[in-house]
Amino acid sequence: MLVFILIYVANVLVEAATNAAAESAKAAITAVFKSREMGEPSFFLGLHIVRDTSKGTLQVGQHQ
Amino acid sequence: MGVGARLTKDGPPLMGALIKTYQELVGSLLYLATGTRPDISFAVGQLTRHVSAPTMEHLAAAKTVLRYLKGTASLGLTYGSAAKMIGYSDADYAGDLDTRRSTTGYVFTFNGAAVSWTSKRQPSVAHSTTESEYIAAATAAKEAVWLSLLIKDLTGTAAPMRMPCDNQSALAIMHNPVSSPKKKHIDIAYHFVREKVADKQLLPEHVPTGEMATDILEKPLPVPAYTTCRTAMGLVAYTL
Numbered sequence: 001m002l003v004f005i006l007i008y009v010a011n012v013l014v015e016a017a018t019n020a021a022a023e024s025a026k027a028a029i030t031a032v033f034k035s036r037e038m039g040e041p042s043f044f045l046g047l048h049i050v051r052d053t054s055k056g057t058l059q060v061g062q063h064q
Numbered sequence: 065m066g067v068g069a070r071l072t073k074d075g076p077p078l079m080g081a082l083i084k085t086y087q088e089l090v091g092s093l094l095y096l097a098t099g100t101r102p103d104i105s106f107a108v109g110q111l112t113r114h115v116s117a118p119t120m121e122h123l124a125a126a127k128t129v130l131r132y133l134k135g136t137a138s139l140g141l142t143y144g145s146a147a148k149m150i151g152y153s154d155a156d157y158a159g160d161l162d163t164r165r166s167t168t169g170y171v172f173t174f175n176g177a178a179v180s181w182t183s184k185r186q187p188s189v190a191h192s193t194t195e196s197e198y199i200a201a202a203t204a205a206k207e208a209v210w211l212s213l214l215i216k217d218l219t220g221t222a223a224p225m226r227m228p229c230d231n232q233s234a235l236a237i238m239h240n241p242v243s244s245p246k247k248k249h250i251d252i253a254y255h256f257v258r259e260k261v262a263d264k265q266l267l268p269e270h271v272p273t274g275e276m277a278t279d280i281l282e283k284p285l286p287v288p289a290y291t292t293c294r295t296a297m298g299l300v301a302y303t304l
Contacts, residue, residue, distance in 0.1 A: 002218075042304075047100065048140065050302050058175075059302040061140025062100045 075119030153204035156282035166196035169281025177298020
């Protein structure tokens with residue numbers, strides 16, 4: 001199972017095909033680094049992220 | 065700059081602090097153009113060519129972009145779920161009035177919205193529309209190879225990249241390994257694209273000009289065509 005971990009300085013995104021895989025990767029990170037769980041990403045590096053799982057869409061924008 | 069003009073270096077120069085203002089403004093716009101707003105890439109590309117000697121006209125054009133953004137602030141890239149990448153490339157022949165160089169525009173869409181795009185003045189003068197389109201295709205081919213490798217890393221499989229192009233003679237050069245006296249001057253570097261086509265890594269195909277999403281990256285467009293291109297790149301209003 002592939003898990004993608006995107007890191008920019010102190011910001012981390014964890015992405016995987018299943019929740020279980022993402023959770024285990026997050027557990028591994030929090031065990032070693034002092035970190036805070038932020039939940040579903042809605043704002044990352046100045047980008048708004050809007051996901052609609054019912055429609056299967058992902059929107060990215062910079063509207064402030 | 066939906067119906068923007070083509071900027072030249074001539075005109076009454078900006079003085080004093082206004083120069084800095086212009087440079088900061090263009091820097092900010094560039095951040096947007098490389099982030100989520102490919103629709104302003106062409107306009108911003110023109111503005112950036114004049115940061116060292118801006119004129120009143122350039123500042124006015126930059127403010128036009130700001131007004132456009134104010135009216136379209138809610139646009140964002142919207143991705144669907146059909147995993148498919150397409151790489152459009154096109155050129156605007158001799159579009160830069162100062163140097164008569166052509167402008168390359170390419171955009172790669174993935175799941176229905178842009179993931180990689182460029183609006184760039186070509187590094188040398190093209191002799192013909194065919195040559196300018198070929199140079200654009202070669203620039204896009206380099207990005208295509210990189211993106212294909214990235215997709216292969218992420219998914220484990222790599223399909224040949226579809227590369228729509230609206231110029232029949234540029235397509236003919238890509239497919240035909242025979243040289244002819246009329247294209248001997250085209251730099252060898254650009255024949256990179258031909259090699260990739262022969263290897264079946266890239267699949268160039270002809271589409272009518274109206275179906276190209278790239279016009280917006282090369283030249284000023286009337287509003288209807290501009291809006292069509294914008295939507296083709298996946299830019300639609302999003303709500304928080």
